[in-house]
Amino acid sequence: MKYCAAMLVMLLCCTQVLAESRVVVVGVYPNAPKVFAAEDGSPTGILGELLLTIAEQEQWRVKAVQCDWAYCMQLLQAGEIDLLPDVAYTPQRSLQMDFHQTPSLTSWSQFYTAPGVQVQAMTDLADKRVVIMHDSVQQHYLQRVINQAGLNTELLAAKSLAEAFAMVAAGSADVVAANHYFGAAHFSQFHLRQSPLMFEPVQLFYATKAGRNRDLLDSIESYLGRWQSNVDSPYYQILQRWGSAAPETLIPKNVWWMLAMLSALLMLALSGAWWLKRQVAEKTRHLKASENRLNTILNSVDAHIYIKNSRLRYEYINRKAADLFGCEPEQAVGRRDDAFFDAATCANLQQNDLKVLQQGVRLVEEENNRSLDGSQKHTYLSVKLPLRDEAGNIYALCGISTDITEHKQQQQEIHQLAFYDALTGLANRRMLLDRLQHAVALRERQTDLAQGALLFIDLDHFKDLNDTLGHAMGDQLLKQVAQRLQNHLRKVDTLARLGGDEFVVLLTDLHPDQDVASQKAGLIATKVVQLLAEPFMLQDRNYTLSASVGVVLFADGCNSYELLQRADLAMYDAKGHGRNGMRFFNQQMQADISARAELAAGLRQAILNNELLLHFQPQLEREKGIVGAEVLLRWQHPEQGMISPARFIPVAESTGQILQIGHWVLEQSCLQLAEWARFPDTTHWYLAVNISARQLHSTNFVADVTRALQQSGAAPDKLVLELTESQLLQDVDTVIAKMQQLTNLGVRFSLDDFGTGYSSLSYLKLLPLQQLKIDHSFVRDLLTDPNDKAIVKTIMALGQSLELAVIAEGVESEAQYRKLLQLGCKQFQGYFFGKPQPLESFVLSAKVQSSI
Structure with missing residues (x-):
C-alpha cells in the first residue's frame, strides 16, 4: 500500500511538471468586451478572462499574440498559434479548424447607423455603404443576402470593429454590422444609432487548427460543460463582471402563482399521458x-x-x-x-x-x-x-x-471509330477536315494569327511493295511510317491518314509573317522527306522507300477542300520533279525559298570575304552627352549593294549562321571598346550589342563572351548585352544563371523592346538587369496617344522602383525628346541625335556633339 501511495505521489508530481511546462499561444484581436488585449498584453474581456481562469486551473502558461482578425486567422491556419477565441462555427471553417462542443458564448449581429440613416429591414441597405470586418461571418452572410436580393449595396471591409465604427463616424460609410457585444459597448462612444434589425445568430467557440491541440479543446469543453450548469460558477461571475446577464438564482415572487397553476395542471397532464403514450406507440409503428x-x-x-x-x-x-x-x-x-x-x-x-x-x-x-x-x-x-x-x-x-x-467508355469507342484511322490510330479524313475548317475559319476572323499550312505526303512506289510482299507487309510499313512521323512532329500539329499511302500534316502556329511561315513549312516538309528516306525494318531486313510532299500555306478566301486539293496538286508536282522531294503549290513561294537559299549561300561567303560591317548609333544622357552606342550590323553585298538586316538576319537565324555572325560582332565590339579606352575623351563610352536567341541559348555563350573580353582587353562594364523579352521565355532558369555569371564579371544587360513581349513581370525582378529600353513603338505616338504616354510613365516608374536605368529608343523629334524629359527619362537614342553610321563618321560627329 505504501509503495502504491509513493508511486501515486510521483505520478502526481510528474503530471504537475508536465502541466506547468505547457505553453498555450493564444491569438488576441480587439473585439471588446468579448476579447481584447490588456495593457500588459495578456488576453482580457469575457473570453480572455474565461481562458485565463481555465489556464490557472490547468496550470497552462498563456502567451498572447496580438493581431487583427484576418491575421489571427492566418496564424491559426498556419499553426503559429494554438488557440483563437471568439470564432463562429461555419461548415467552411470546420474543414480547417477544430471546435469544442459547448459554445463559449451565443451572439447575434446588429446594424449600427450614422445619424439620420434608417435600417428597419434588409431592403433598407440598398444604395448604402455597409462596413464589416474582413472575413467575418457578417461579411459572408450579407454578401449572400445582397446577391440574392439584387441590392445595390457597397460592402466595405475593415481590419477591426473599432476601425469599422470609426469609418461610419467619419462619414466613410453609412452602416456598420457587428456582433451585439461589441456594438452595445461602443455604439454610443462613436455617436451611432442602434438599429432594431438583428440577424445571423451564431455560436462562438475557441478554435484550433484541424488535427492539433485536441487536448486544449477537451479541457475547455470539460470546464464549460460544468460551469454553464452552475450559476455560481466562474463562468457566470465573469459574465456579470463584463455586464452580461446571468440567470437569476431566486424565483421572483410574481411567478409563484404560475407554479401553483402548473401544479394544478400536473394531474391533468398525467392523466392524459397514458393516452398520448398509446398514440405515440401507434404512430411509431406506422412510421x-x-x-x-x-x-x-x-x-x-x-x-x-x-x-x-x-x-x-x-x-x-x-x-x-x-x-x-x-x-x-x-x-x-x-x-x-x-x-x-x-x-x-x-x-x-x-x-x-x-x-x-x-x-x-x-x-x-x-x-x-x-x-x-x-x-x-x-x-x-x-x-x-x-x-x-x-x-x-x-x-x-x-x-x-x-x-x-x-x-x-462506349462513347469514347464510338468517337475513336468515327474520327481515327483503324490501322494506324491517326486522325482520319473526317477529323482532319474538321480541324482544318476550324483553323481556316479562325484565321479568317483573326488575320494577325500565325500562318498555317498543309503537307500532303504520298509514299513513292508503294504499290510495288504491296505487289511483291503483300498487303500485310504494306500495312506494317504504314504503321511504321505513321509512328515515325508522329514521333518527330510537334504536339500542336495534326497528322492524319487519308487512306492508302496518303498522309496529311496540318501545321498551325508557324509564324505571322508569311515568308517566315513558308520557310518553316518548307523545312518541316524537307525533314519529312529525309525521315521517310531512312530504312524501315520489314521481315528482319531493311526496306527503303521515298516520299513526295506537297506544301500549301493558308490563303485568303480558300476553304479547307481547296487547300487540300492544292496540297495534292503540289504533291503531284513534287512527283513530276523526280519524287523524293517537296514542292510548294505557289510557284512564287518556291521562288522566294530559292532566293532565301541563295541569300544563305551568299551570307556564308560574306562572312569569309569580310563583307559584314558594323554601324554605330549614339546613345546619350541629358547631362553627359554621348555615353555610348548601339552596334548595328550591315551587309555590303558586292553586287546588290547594302542589304538590310531585316532580310539576312532571319535567314542567318534559321540556318544557324547567326552563331558565327554574333560571335564576330561580339569580338569586333570588344576590340573597339579596348581601342576607345586608350583615349580620354572616349574611354567612358560603352557599346550595346544585340544578342540573338540562338547565341543566348548556346551552351558556349558565357565562355564566348568571356573569351572576347579577355582577348581584347576590353573593360567588362563597358559591354552592354541587349536581350528581348521573347528570348527569356524558353528555359528561364538557365538564362538567368548565364546572365548572373556574366554580371559577376561586370557585364551589363539591357532588356530591349520592353513592353512588347510576353514575359511575366514576376521574372523581371529575378533577372540581373541594369537597363530597360522603351520600344520605339511607344515613343512614336507619345505626343498623340495617351495610352503610349501612360505606358512610358509606367516603365519609368517600374525602372525607378527596381533601380534600373531606362533609355528611350526611336526619338526622332525635339518634341518627343522634350516630352520624354518631362516624363523623367534621362537616356535617349534615335534619329534626332544621330543615325547609325560607320565608325569614323560616328566618332567624328560624337566629338563635335559634346552635350545634348
Missing part, C-alpha cells in the same frame, strides 16, 4: 413500417443515394453506396469523403457540395471519383439537391449519383 418500405425502395434503385449534413458528413447512404464504400450503411454515418476517396476526388466533391449547401442550387455534374487506394476510378452523373427546414434554411443535401463509366 417504422413506412421507413422500412422507403429503405426497400431506396436500396433497390440502381444509383448511389446519400444525405450529407452542413459539415459534409454522411447522415444516410443506401445499400448501393454502402457496397461502393465497402461497409455497412450505419458505419458510413458521421464520416466524410476522405474516408472513401483520394484527395483530388474529395476536393472536387467538396467544391460541388458547398455550391449546393451555400448557394441553394440544384447541381447536375459529372464527377470522376477515384477510390482511396487509387485502384478504382468511376464516372458518375450526380444530381444534388439542398434540403431545407420549415424556416427555409438549408441543413443538408441529398445526392443521387449514377455510375456512367461504361457509357463513357
Whole structure:
C-alpha cells in the first residue's frame, strides 16, 4: 500500500511538471468586451478572462499574440498559434479548424447607423455603404443576402470593429454590422444609432487548427460543460463582471402563482399521458413500417443515394453506396469523403457540395471519383439537391449519383471509330477536315494569327511493295511510317491518314509573317522527306522507300477542300520533279525559298570575304552627352549593294549562321571598346550589342563572351548585352544563371523592346538587369496617344522602383525628346541625335556633339 501511495505521489508530481511546462499561444484581436488585449498584453474581456481562469486551473502558461482578425486567422491556419477565441462555427471553417462542443458564448449581429440613416429591414441597405470586418461571418452572410436580393449595396471591409465604427463616424460609410457585444459597448462612444434589425445568430467557440491541440479543446469543453450548469460558477461571475446577464438564482415572487397553476395542471397532464403514450406507440409503428418500405425502395434503385449534413458528413447512404464504400450503411454515418476517396476526388466533391449547401442550387455534374487506394476510378452523373427546414434554411443535401463509366467508355469507342484511322490510330479524313475548317475559319476572323499550312505526303512506289510482299507487309510499313512521323512532329500539329499511302500534316502556329511561315513549312516538309528516306525494318531486313510532299500555306478566301486539293496538286508536282522531294503549290513561294537559299549561300561567303560591317548609333544622357552606342550590323553585298538586316538576319537565324555572325560582332565590339579606352575623351563610352536567341541559348555563350573580353582587353562594364523579352521565355532558369555569371564579371544587360513581349513581370525582378529600353513603338505616338504616354510613365516608374536605368529608343523629334524629359527619362537614342553610321563618321560627329 505504501509503495502504491509513493508511486501515486510521483505520478502526481510528474503530471504537475508536465502541466506547468505547457505553453498555450493564444491569438488576441480587439473585439471588446468579448476579447481584447490588456495593457500588459495578456488576453482580457469575457473570453480572455474565461481562458485565463481555465489556464490557472490547468496550470497552462498563456502567451498572447496580438493581431487583427484576418491575421489571427492566418496564424491559426498556419499553426503559429494554438488557440483563437471568439470564432463562429461555419461548415467552411470546420474543414480547417477544430471546435469544442459547448459554445463559449451565443451572439447575434446588429446594424449600427450614422445619424439620420434608417435600417428597419434588409431592403433598407440598398444604395448604402455597409462596413464589416474582413472575413467575418457578417461579411459572408450579407454578401449572400445582397446577391440574392439584387441590392445595390457597397460592402466595405475593415481590419477591426473599432476601425469599422470609426469609418461610419467619419462619414466613410453609412452602416456598420457587428456582433451585439461589441456594438452595445461602443455604439454610443462613436455617436451611432442602434438599429432594431438583428440577424445571423451564431455560436462562438475557441478554435484550433484541424488535427492539433485536441487536448486544449477537451479541457475547455470539460470546464464549460460544468460551469454553464452552475450559476455560481466562474463562468457566470465573469459574465456579470463584463455586464452580461446571468440567470437569476431566486424565483421572483410574481411567478409563484404560475407554479401553483402548473401544479394544478400536473394531474391533468398525467392523466392524459397514458393516452398520448398509446398514440405515440401507434404512430411509431406506422412510421417504422413506412421507413422500412422507403429503405426497400431506396436500396433497390440502381444509383448511389446519400444525405450529407452542413459539415459534409454522411447522415444516410443506401445499400448501393454502402457496397461502393465497402461497409455497412450505419458505419458510413458521421464520416466524410476522405474516408472513401483520394484527395483530388474529395476536393472536387467538396467544391460541388458547398455550391449546393451555400448557394441553394440544384447541381447536375459529372464527377470522376477515384477510390482511396487509387485502384478504382468511376464516372458518375450526380444530381444534388439542398434540403431545407420549415424556416427555409438549408441543413443538408441529398445526392443521387449514377455510375456512367461504361457509357463513357462506349462513347469514347464510338468517337475513336468515327474520327481515327483503324490501322494506324491517326486522325482520319473526317477529323482532319474538321480541324482544318476550324483553323481556316479562325484565321479568317483573326488575320494577325500565325500562318498555317498543309503537307500532303504520298509514299513513292508503294504499290510495288504491296505487289511483291503483300498487303500485310504494306500495312506494317504504314504503321511504321505513321509512328515515325508522329514521333518527330510537334504536339500542336495534326497528322492524319487519308487512306492508302496518303498522309496529311496540318501545321498551325508557324509564324505571322508569311515568308517566315513558308520557310518553316518548307523545312518541316524537307525533314519529312529525309525521315521517310531512312530504312524501315520489314521481315528482319531493311526496306527503303521515298516520299513526295506537297506544301500549301493558308490563303485568303480558300476553304479547307481547296487547300487540300492544292496540297495534292503540289504533291503531284513534287512527283513530276523526280519524287523524293517537296514542292510548294505557289510557284512564287518556291521562288522566294530559292532566293532565301541563295541569300544563305551568299551570307556564308560574306562572312569569309569580310563583307559584314558594323554601324554605330549614339546613345546619350541629358547631362553627359554621348555615353555610348548601339552596334548595328550591315551587309555590303558586292553586287546588290547594302542589304538590310531585316532580310539576312532571319535567314542567318534559321540556318544557324547567326552563331558565327554574333560571335564576330561580339569580338569586333570588344576590340573597339579596348581601342576607345586608350583615349580620354572616349574611354567612358560603352557599346550595346544585340544578342540573338540562338547565341543566348548556346551552351558556349558565357565562355564566348568571356573569351572576347579577355582577348581584347576590353573593360567588362563597358559591354552592354541587349536581350528581348521573347528570348527569356524558353528555359528561364538557365538564362538567368548565364546572365548572373556574366554580371559577376561586370557585364551589363539591357532588356530591349520592353513592353512588347510576353514575359511575366514576376521574372523581371529575378533577372540581373541594369537597363530597360522603351520600344520605339511607344515613343512614336507619345505626343498623340495617351495610352503610349501612360505606358512610358509606367516603365519609368517600374525602372525607378527596381533601380534600373531606362533609355528611350526611336526619338526622332525635339518634341518627343522634350516630352520624354518631362516624363523623367534621362537616356535617349534615335534619329534626332544621330543615325547609325560607320565608325569614323560616328566618332567624328560624337566629338563635335559634346552635350545634348
